[in-house]
Amino acid sequence: MPEQLLFAMEVTLNGLMAGVMYALVALGFVLIFKASGIFNFAQGVMALFAAMTFVGIQNGQVPFSHLINAIFGTKIHYFGWELHSMVAILLTVVVMIAMAWAVQRFIFRHLVGQEPIILFMATIGLAYLLEGIADLMWGAEIKKLDVCLTDQTCLPQGINLAIDETTFNLFGYGFFIDNLDITATIVAIILVAILVAFSQYTKQGRAMRAVADDHQAALSVGVSLNYIWILVWSVAGFVALVAGIMWGAKSGVQFSLSLIALKALPVLMLGGFTSIPGAIVGGLIIGVGEKLFEFAIGPMIGGATENWFAYVLALIFLVFRPQGLFGEKIIERV
Amino acid sequence: MKLKLTTAALAALMAAGPAMxxxxxxxxxxxxxxxxxxxxxxxxxxxxxxxxxxxxxxxxxxxxxxxxxxxxxxxxxxxxxxxxxxxxxxxxxxxxxxxxxxxxxxxxxxxxxxxxxxxxxxxxxxxxxxxxxxxxxxxxNYWDGASGAINYLLESNGGDISGKKVALVYHNSAYGKEPIRTLEELSAKHGFELLPLAVDHPGQEQKSQWLQIRRERPDFVLMWGWGVMNQVAIQEAANIRFPMENFIGIWWSGSENDVLPAGDAANGYKALTFHGVGSxxxxxxxxxxxxxxxxxxxxxxxxxxxxxxxxxxxxxxxxxxxxxxxxxxxxxxxxxxxxxxxxxxxxxxxxxxxxxxxxxxxxxxxxxxxxxxxxxxLVGVTQWDASAGTWSLISDFKPTDQDVINALIQEDSxxxxxxxxxxxxxx
Structure with a gap:
């Protein structure tokens, strides 16, 4: 097989894996937009906040320690424990649920019936607020992220040797696939399956879908909007935690983690803002598209094409299908 | 009495001198x-x-x-x-x-x-x-850094890197592009092949660049990165098993922040410096x-x-x-x-x-x-010891190629x- 074709196959596989990582971020946007019509600008910061909270809890860091020390002249930084990853994840989920309640109680409850642009602006404010709280709670230094089931079983990183050997035996060239990307793909599949099962087969899930379809109709049959929106923000918070862990494992947990939202936007434009399968398919198309373009055309034009190419690809789709591949066509009658 | 008080006040003021x-x-x-x-x-x-x-x-x-x-x-x-x-x-x-x-x-x-x-x-x-x-x-400055890196490679390779391939992974900005011109001049002078690889801001996703490095198999990789780009690059280098001792970052890619997230995998990574490390x-x-x-x-x-x-x-x-x-x-x-x-x-x-x-x-x-x-x-080189969690200065502050750099400085200024x-x- 020609060498360039093998390279292209390797790039395509890696593009698919990268696409899954983008889709993980995009899922959080979709959940909130679908249920409340809010484009949540704070989704990237939620991923940052969740990842920082996870690492902080796991490492036994005292929240707001810098503030406490500055006010009371103490020198406390750590509780002195190291929690199991699963316990830390559970506690972080509790924090994200509390955040969802606070967001609903103090922000969006007061904005019911406002124009979408007002709600969008509120999420911009929320993003800055959350970023500030994350800084105050856990500090700004970069933290190493370890998720381990046992001492020997941690989130894997690095080349998958089985794929490397198999492809080498088949083609004479070993493909590089990152173990972390494989894990992210498995996690994404499980996550989507849980989300679909939740929305299809549980009472709360059906209520979420009812609210998404028509707020007024859902209210008229006794569905509590407040409850559903807290539920939706909690689920989006959980998705943000998963995305934060996967991305944080690559780069450490740091403030630029919030910028992963930039990677989700073209995915949403392409897949549609209201479709969970759309987020996945959109992510895969963007991932493969940008990686192949960088591989084939990038070297001729100086490289670094991935950021802008993803948006160009999304814009092309927008021209022909404004609602995205799987999005619902919005018809407003005047 | 009034005159005496005024005189005393003036004398005190003069004695105190001008307020700094x-x-x-x-x-x-x-x-x-x-x-x-x-x-x-x-x-x-x-x-x-x-x-x-x-x-x-x-x-x-x-x-x-x-x-x-x-x-x-x-x-x-x-x-x-x-x-x-x-x-x-x-x-x-x-x-x-x-x-x-x-x-x-x-x-x-x-x-x-x-x-x-x-x-x-x-x-x-x-x-x-x-x-x-x-x-x-x-x-x-940055051009001294570029020359310092090449000088270090020359020194550690018996003074000859002709025919070798040097990749430059750089932040796709004015900062990241700074060393390219100098490295091109040095490439012509010393006979190594330069492979520039741009990484878009902020640099959280670098799979394409590191797959290319894996395919092209450069002998050395230099990095002009900042922020999250550094941490991801070091992790990706570890992922493709690129030897860390052949990976050198500019001084803005050489702090504890850059190596700690990768853990033990970052051991041996090098960075340029113009000041001492440790306390x-x-x-x-x-x-x-x-x-x-x-x-x-x-x-x-x-x-x-x-x-x-x-x-x-x-x-x-x-x-x-x-x-x-x-x-x-x-x-x-x-x-x-x-x-x-x-x-x-x-x-x-x-x-x-x-x-x-x-x-x-x-x-x-x-x-x-x-x-x-x-x-x-004068530019030095530091190296990260992951087990000790410390940087060490592994080279003295040494001269850089001012023949090449001064000509470029004169031209640009x-x-x-x-x-x-x-x-x-x-x-």
Whole structure:
């Protein structure tokens, strides 16, 4: 097989894996937009906040320690424990649920019936607020992220040797696939399956879908909007935690983690803002598209094409299908 | 009686001498935003050194130093706002701490007669003081860094890297592109093949670049990165099993922040430097005694001895020494920004002086002059030991290829002078 074709196959596989990582971020946007019509600008910061909270809890860091020390002249930084990853994840989920309640109680409850642009602006404010709280709670230094089931079983990183050997035996060239990307793909599949099962087969899930379809109709049959929106923000918070862990494992947990939202936007434009399968398919198309373009055309034009190419690809789709591949066509009658 | 009282009051006033204002050192810091983890230690080091001088020595030449901190968030617009809002406070020298802010401030500060010190960043050709009268970039600049890296590779490969392949993974910005021209010249001179690989901001996704490195199999990889790009690059290098000892970053890709997330996989990674690492210097004992123990540290006191803290401290030390020089030249302790510029232009850092300051062998020796605002361009190399969690200086501060670099500096600064109608500053 020609060498360039093998390279292209390797790039395509890696593009698919990268696409899954983008889709993980995009899922959080979709959940909130679908249920409340809010484009949540704070989704990237939620991923940052969740990842920082996870690492902080796991490492036994005292929240707001810098503030406490500055006010009371103490020198406390750590509780002195190291929690199991699963316990830390559970506690972080509790924090994200509390955040969802606070967001609903103090922000969006007061904005019911406002124009979408007002709600969008509120999420911009929320993003800055959350970023500030994350800084105050856990500090700004970069933290190493370890998720381990046992001492020997941690989130894997690095080349998958089985794929490397198999492809080498088949083609004479070993493909590089990152173990972390494989894990992210498995996690994404499980996550989507849980989300679909939740929305299809549980009472709360059906209520979420009812609210998404028509707020007024859902209210008229006794569905509590407040409850559903807290539920939706909690689920989006959980998705943000998963995305934060996967991305944080690559780069450490740091403030630029919030910028992963930039990677989700073209995915949403392409897949549609209201479709969970759309987020996945959109992510895969963007991932493969940008990686192949960088591989084939990038070297001729100086490289670094991935950021802008993803948006160009999304814009092309927008021209022909404004609602995205799987999005619902919005018809407003005047 | 009235006359006696007036005379006594006047005598007391004269005895007290003229009231001295503080020496103001603005700090354009970034303690918030995506790059806060790099900005905090630098700002802490910068502030703590001046606190030390105030607490231990009673200031500089008897005048207290005041650090005027302004948060830029590493944002160019905010940086310019900080400059505009603090320049009227008697600011003596600006450390913009960002190449973007430096470029914006060069014409403004020159017009305002306030010097800029862009240490290891900013516009490289500002080394030519004949054109850039108010900009200083001693002790080393990006092009010195590029040459320092190649010199190190030459030295560790028996003086010959012809036929070798050197990849440059760079941030796709003006900063990241800085070394390309120099490396192209050095590639022609030494016969190595250069493979530039751009990474888009912020650099969280670099799979394409590292797959290409895996395919092209370069012998060495250089990196001009910043922020999250560094951590991801080091992790990706580990993922493809690129030998860390053949991976060298510029000084902005060589702090604890960059290597810690990758854990043991980052062991052996190298970075260029123009100052010492660690806290095994006498000055840190004084910092502990007069600053940290006295509860006057700028931060939590947990950054002392880290690479970027040391860089902030070093920048403050150079500013303080230039202020002393300015006081000496002008015969007054109460110096202005214009006098500070003169002090910077006459700065001489010797080993004896470094030892006297409690920083023996901490940085290169150098001399600044009207024509040379960049010092002697000596560059060292550090290496990360993951098990110990420390950086070590593995090479002395060594000369760089000024034959190549000076020609490029003359070319670039001449173009700037022609474009902005600037005459000779040194004649």
């Amino acid at each position: 204002a503080d020496l103001v050192f603005p700090s354009l810091s970034y303690r918030t935003g995506p790059y806060a983890s790099g900005g905090i230690p630098f700002a802490d080091g910068y502030a703590d050194y001046f606190t030390l001088l105030n607490e231990r020595d009673g200031g500089i030449g008897g005048v207290m130093a005041r650090v005027l901190e302004c948060e830029t968030g590493y944002n160019t617009e905010k940086g310019v706002e900080c400059y505009e809002s603090t320049k009227g406070e008697g600011s003596l020298v600006y450390q913009p701490l960002s190449t973007g802010i430096t470029y914006q401030l060069i014409p403004k500060a020159t017009a305002d007669d306030i010097p800029i010190h862009s240490m290891g960043y900013g516009r490289t050709s500002a080394k030519n003081g004949d054109v850039f009268s108010h900009v200083f970039n001693y002790p080393a 095994d210097f006498p000055v840190f004992d004084d910092i502990q005694k007069y600053v940290v123990d006295a509860g006057k540290a700028a931060g939590a006191g947990d950054q002392i001895g880290t690479v970027l803290y040391n860089r902030g401290l070093y920048a403050a030390m150079l500013a303080a020494e230039a202020a002393k020089k300015a006081q000496e030249i002008h015969g007054t302790a109460d110096i202005t920004a214009a006098m500070m510029r003169d002090g910077m232009e006459a700065l001489e850092i010797t080993e004896a002086k470094m030892a006297e300051l409690g920083l023996p062998n901490f940085g290169p020796t150098f001399t600044v002059s009207c024509a040379n605002h960049g010092g002697d361009a 001449a173009a700037y002078a022609a474009e902005n109608n600037i005459g000779s500053n040194c004649n």
